[in-house]
Amino acid sequence: MATGGGAGNKTYSFKVVLLGEGCVGKTSLVLRYCENKFNDKHITTLQASFLTKKLNITGKRASFLTKKLNITGKRVNLAIWDTAGQERFHALGPIYYRDSNGAILVYDITDEDSFQKVKNWVKELRKMLGNEICLCIVGNKVDLEKERHVSVEEAEGYAESVGAKHYHTSAKLNKGIEELFLDLCKRMMETAQAEERAKGNGASQSTTSRRGVQIVDDDPQAATAAGGCCSSA
Amino acid sequence: MMLPLSHSTEQGARTALPGPPQTPSPCSSLPLSRLRGCPEIHIFIDSMADTTDWELDAILERSLHKVALKPVNAHLYTCLQSCRDHDGSLRKLRENQRLLEGRGVEELEGTPGAGVPDPVTLEKIQQRWSAMHQSYSPSRKVHILLKVCKTIYHSMTANANPGVVYGADDFLPCLTWVILRGDVVTLQLDTDYMMELLDPTQLQGEGGYYLTSLYASLFYISSFRPRLATRQLSTEAQQSLSQWQRRRTLHCNQSRRSTNRRTLRRPGHGEKGKEYSSDAEPETGTGSVTDDPPAPSSVRAKALHIISEVVVAVREEEGSRVEGQGPPAIQLQTSPQKGRQDSG
Numbered sequence: 230m231a232t233g234g235g236a237g238n239k240t241y242s243f244k245v246v247l248l249g250e251g252c253v254g255k256t257s258l259v260l261r262y263c264e265n266k267f268n269d270k271h272i273t274t275l276q277a278s279f280l281t282k283k284l285n286i287t288g289k290r291a292s293f294l295t296k297k298l299n300i301t302g303k304r305v306n307l308a309i310w311d312t313a314g315q316e317r318f319h320a321l322g323p324i325y326y327r328d329s330n331g332a333i334l335v336y337d338i339t340d341e342d343s344f345q346k347v348k349n350w351v352k353e354l355r356k357m358l359g360n361e362i363c364l365c366i367v368g369n370k371v372d373l374e375k376e377r378h379v380s381v382e383e384a385e386g387y388a389e390s391v392g393a394k395h396y397h398t399s400a401k402l403n404k405g406i407e408e409l410f411l412d413l414c415k416r417m418m419e420t421a422q423a424e425e426r427a428k429g430n431g432a433s434q435s436t437t438s439r440r441g442v443q444i445v446d447d448d449p450q451a452a453t454a455a456g457g458c459c460s461s462a
Numbered sequence: 463m464m465l466p467l468s469h470s471t472e473q474g475a476r477t478a479l480p481g482p483p484q485t486p487s488p489c490s491s492l493p494l495s496r497l498r499g500c501p502e503i504h505i506f507i508d509s510m511a512d513t514t515d516w517e518l519d520a521i522l523e524r525s526l527h528k529v530a531l532k533p534v535n536a537h538l539y540t541c542l543q544s545c546r547d548h549d550g551s552l553r554k555l556r557e558n559q560r561l562l563e564g565r566g567v568e569e570l571e572g573t574p575g576a577g578v579p580d581p582v583t584l585e586k587i588q589q590r591w592s593a594m595h596q597s598y599s600p601s602r603k604v605h606i607l608l609k610v611c612k613t614i615y616h617s618m619t620a621n622a623n624p625g626v627v628y629g630a631d632d633f634l635p636c637l638t639w640v641i642l643r644g645d646v647v648t649l650q651l652d653t654d655y656m657m658e659l660l661d662p663t664q665l666q667g668e669g670g671y672y673l674t675s676l677y678a679s680l681f682y683i684s685s686f687r688p689r690l691a692t693r694q695l696s697t698e699a700q701q702s703l704s705q706w707q708r709r710r711t712l713h714c715n716q717s718r719r720s721t722n723r724r725t726l727r728r729p730g731h732g733e734k735g736k737e738y739s740s741d742a743e744p745e746t747g748t749g750s751v752t753d754d755p756p757a758p759s760s761v762r763a764k765a766l767h768i769i770s771e772v773v774v775a776v777r778e779e780e781g782s783r784v785e786g787q788g789p790p791a792i793q794l795q796t797s798p799q800k801g802r803q804d805s806g
Contacts, residue, residue, distance in 0.1 A: 242666065244666055247630075251631045252631075255629060255631075256627055256628075256629030256630070256631065257627065259629075260627055260629075292628075292629050292630045292633050292671065292675070293668055293671040293672070295667075295668070308666060308667060308668075308671075310671055310674075311629045311630035311631075312630050313571070313630045313631050313633075313634040313635075313678075314630075314631050315571040315631065317571050317682070318571065318634060318678070318682065320681075320685070321678040321681060321682065324674050324677060324678060324681075325674060325678070328665075328666065
């Protein structure tokens with residue numbers, strides 16, 4: 230959801246959802262990003278600066294974190310939604326990733342199975358949200374390089390084939406995390422800007438489309454088949 | 463719903479919002495367009511020149527909730543309950559509560575080591591749930607929910623090893639554990655109430671996240687089937703969740719992805735109907751069933767309609783006869799389209 234005030238003083242609000250199996254380090258990743266201090270020198274280079282943290286009632290809990298950024302003069306509010314990675318909770322994905330501008334799909338480079346789970350998520354997200362969601366596939370735990378079970382070529386090749394970007398990170402060593410989020414923010418901004426250009430005046434357009442035909446698929450057979458295909462692959 | 467009253471392009475004197483970002487979304491601008499043309503409101507705003515836009519929005523929101531939602535609160539709950547009774551989800555919730563309430567957090571997919579609230583804290587939580595139910599304002603309800611979530615986090619970390627960080631993997635099972643010790647039916651209705659009446663911009667934030675978690679936990683309980691392979695649960699659950707997702711997004715949010723969500727509505731297959739009846743799906747069968755939108759959306763539309771009606775009443779009758787025009791004027795069959803046109 231990209232929103233803004235007057236021209237030139239634009240504020241973007243993005244929702245990013247974190248997906249991946251339990252134990253791949255989703256939570257540590259986002260906590261590293263939101264709770265760690267930025268290196269000032271780094272900031273200047275990247276034209277990004279950390280502003281303030283919005284105070285949440287629940288405090289700095291790792292499930293939901295927010296971050297305010299300033300990227301090339303544009304303000305960005307990031308809301309990061311963590312999801313439960315357990316298999317039983319897989320079905321709850323859609324209510325978490327609805328209206329997301331970006332998704333971070335995390336796997337553990339030492340765990341081949343967690344990479345397969347990422348592939349399932351990619352299929353599901355593309356099916357449900359189309360191509361406008363910016364996808365990041367993240368191989369976490371590169372500090373355990375010696376135990377790697379997912380090859381770099383395979384992971385990067387796969388990411389490219391589905392229009393996602395691939396990153397290697399280590400929450401433990403704080404490697405690659407800032408780049409990941411900054412890159413994602415820039416891509417989400419580009420997507421939002423492209424949308425604005427395409428749309429012209431957003432408000433009137435959205436009214437029109439809300440009043441447009443809403444056709445809903447109620448066929449359980451079709452949905453089962455599609456869901457099965459998505460989740461069993 | 464936060465009213466983008468202070469939209470800077472409309473009122474040059476008012477500066478950009480200092481508080482959380484405001485989105486003049488189609489939904490929230492519903493009563494506003496009428497309110498703007500209302501002289502009484504103008505006088506009111508002018509007399510509060512020192513108030514920040516953020517506070518002003520909050521005041522107007524509270525007033526609007528009081529004038530529009532308070533009188534119909536009980537009626538809305540009746541509608542929500544009948545809709546949930548109809549699809550069998552409340553029965554399923556109660557049944558599965560009995561099945562799951564004896565389980566520990568680990569048996570609810572939780573991680574070992576995360577603490578759960580002690581009896582005293584649990585009692586405090588029950589009181590909060592009760593206060594949440596009593597409140598007619600969706601924003602107030604969410605505020606109470608956040609306090610409950612904070613309490614749960616405290617309990618999780620109270621006896622944990624230092625440095626352990628708990629994310630959604632751990633929080634959701636704990637929340638589920640807590641919910642299982644409460645009035646699941648009332649919690650479900652409260653959740654529906656909030657999800658249908660909160661402004662979409664609020665659904666994006668912290669309140670939205672924990673409301674989603676509450677919904678997710680309740681869904682986990684109501685759709686729990688011990689003997690089924692997890693993938694089967696996943697497929698069915700996705701299906702019914704996508705209904706809500708499409709509904710809420712299409713009605714109230716940005717249009718950018720709406721084209722992706724347009725699929726063809728057609729009658730379902732009868733033989734699968736029984737299987738799905740426990741989920742939040744409308745019953746499948748003949749084509750006529752599919753003509754009814756899922757009930758909560760009509761409840762929301764109704765509420766929006768009510769709000770706009772009230773605003774009209776305020777304007778036309780100089781604010782003196784609003785009470786008399788309350789609930790009786792509400793038509794049960796108010797269509798979502800009607801509500802949305804009012805919003806435009």
